[in-house]
Amino acid sequence: MTPIYSTSRLIPHLPELLLSLAAFLFLILDHRRRRRSFDLTTLNFPLIGALPHLFVHAGRLHDWITDVLRSGGYSVVLLPPSFAAYxxxxxxxxxxxxxVFTSHFANYSKGPDFADLFDILGGGIFSADSDSWKFQRRKAHGLVADLSFRTFVGGATREKLDHGLLPMLRSRAAAETAFDLQDIFLRFTFDTTCRFVFGVDPGCLAEGLPDVAFARALDHVEEALFYRHVLPLSWWKLMRLLRVGTEKRMAQATKVIDGFIADCITKGVQGAAKVDVENGEMGSDLLTSYLGTCDEIASQGVDFTKFLRDTTFNLLIAGRDTTSSALTWFFYLLSCHPSVESRILSELSLHADPSRLVYLHAALCESLRLFPPLPFEHKAAVHPDVLPSGHPVHPRRRILFSLYSMGRMEGIWGKDCAEFRPERWLSDSGKPQYVPSYKFFSFNSGPRTCLGKDIAFQQMKAVVAAIIARFRVESITEQSEVRPKISIFLRMKDGFMVRVTERENPVLGW
Structure with missing residues (x-):
């Protein structure tokens, strides 16, 4: 039966809604006059808080937040409408x-609000807390750190490069056609991550670039999750109850995603059984590895089928969306800085060992500093506390860390913080310069530091080296048109349109 929501329940909030509309119209007329500084006295309105600003600046939310934090000394309280919960x-x-992430880690959890906000993650490692998180972390660490898995990752990446990405780029170069490189990277990382997680290649880079229902479904999910951050809790929960707007698309997308994962798990289980029978050993993908520990997982009182769904989905979006975002922004920055590309080419011609690509590593770190794939991190305090900034926190205050803004603060990175300068990651002798994770936050910090950090760098270096050694990538997207999409991941709004040409003298060995 379709739920009915009485309009009479909206009447108590009518003054807030009218004030919100008035403030919204005022901001539309006024926001063009705002520059890099921000007047904090107009940040929070009576009764409706900062909600009008969030609506008006949704299209440039990350830069608006950066302006606010720059004016507020790195930390600012955003008040919600009076009827909001936190x-x-x-x-x-x-x-x-x-x-929060290291010295007082035990007092800060994702919290129940986070689990509700990201309900599609289920009980996976990214939303889990306490004992569940510890167990999942321990299991994932053992699997990801295994040498056979890392070898498998390297081989699967190379195979997809040689038989998928590079042939596709050659055909585009021969045809002299423009194409969306962001879409290509999403397809590439989706194929490789499915191999890593399920042992299955969905073939998204096949001839003709087939439509991928799962990818479209994830786009709808990420858009809905973004709006859940902007709207008051009661608003988006009502939308979820009534199945309207982004929440309707979210529900439809969840069905597609669950169906895809169930199908991949079935194929992966069948493939693992075949490998076991034929070779007497298990495969190296993560699903196969988890199948080998089903008794231990079941002993934790966990539904194994649900555990596989939640775990594999968490790992899938981590590998697909973060790496593709990082590669897209990296090649965009490279197109704006040909001198950096030249230095990477020189390094490739000197070294055939990825571990010796120090400048390429520095350039990737610099790109991640400016364009972190996950621009926000959430935390909630279990018990009341006071942060080093002097701000009190309590269970009804959500803490939102802006990684995007952190990379653009002079007090953290210097006067050249807005510049793409890989040299900041190198010492005077050209060796890697240590930067603490609480400053370079792209892979999280403390006990929750990303387990896949080394694998991510391994894959990014392989992709960048293979492309740069063979092709010149020319952006045909105007810099003024480059802006983040409305999503929880930092993707380009209208894609990254490029042309590629093959190098007359490719760098051999890559």
């Missing part, structure tokens, strides 16, 4: 990051 402490202060 307020938000917005921060990019490295001292706060260190306090």
């Amino acid at each position: 307020d938000i402490l917005l921060t990019c202060d490295p001292a706060n990051v260190r306090h």
Whole structure:
């Protein structure tokens, strides 16, 4: 039966809604006059808080937040409408990051609000807390750190490069056609991540670039999750109840995603059984590895089928969306800085060992500093506390860390913080320069530091080296048109349109 929501329940909030509309119209007329500084006295309106700003600046939310934090000394409280359940402490202060993620880690969880916000993740590692998180972390660490899995990742990446990505780029170069490189990277990382996780290649880079229902479904999910951050809790929950707007698309997308994962798990289980029978040993993908520990997982009182669904989905979106985002922004920055590309080419011609590509590693770190694939991190305090910034926190205050803003603060990175300068990651002798994770936050910090960090760099270096050694990538997207999409991941709004040409003298060995 379709739920009915009485309009009479909206009447108590009518003044807030009218004030919100008035403030919204005012901001539309006024926001063009705002520059890099921000007047904090107009940040939070009576009764409706900062909600009008979030609506008006949704299209440039990350840069607006950066302006606010720059004016507010790295930490600012965003008040919600009076009927909302919590307020938000917005921060990019490295001292706060260190306090929350490392020195006082036990007092800060994802919290029940996070689990509700990201309900599609289920009980996976990214939303889990306490004992569930510890167990999942321990299991994932053992699997990801295994040498056979890392070898498998390298081989699967190379195979997809040689038989998928590079042939596709050659055909585009021969045809002299423009194409969306962001879409290509999403397809590439989707194929490879499915191999890593399920042992299955969905063939998204096949001839003709087939439509991928799962990818479209994830786009709808990520858009809905973004709006859940902007709208008051009661609003998006009502939308979810009534199945309207982004929440309707979210529900439809969830069915597609669950169906795809169930199909991949079935194929993966069948493939694992075949490998076991024919070779007397298990495969190296993560699903196969988890199948080998089903008794241990079941002993934790966990539904094994649900565990596989939640775990594989969490790993799938981590590998697909973060790496593709990082590669897209990297090649965009490279197209704007040909001198960096030249230095990477020189390094490739000197070294055939990826571990010796120090400058390429520095350039990737610099790109991640400016364009972190996950621009926000969430935390909630279990018990009341006071952060190093002097701001009190409590269970009804959500803490939102802006990684995007952190990379653009002079007090953290210097006066050239807005510049793409890989040299900041190197010492005077050309060796890697250590930067603490509470300052370079792209792979999280403390006990929740990303387990796949080394694998991510391994794959990114392989992709960048293979492309740059063979092709010149020319952006045909105007810099003024480059902006993040409305999504929880930092993707380009209208894609990254490029042309590629083959190098007359490719760098051999890559």
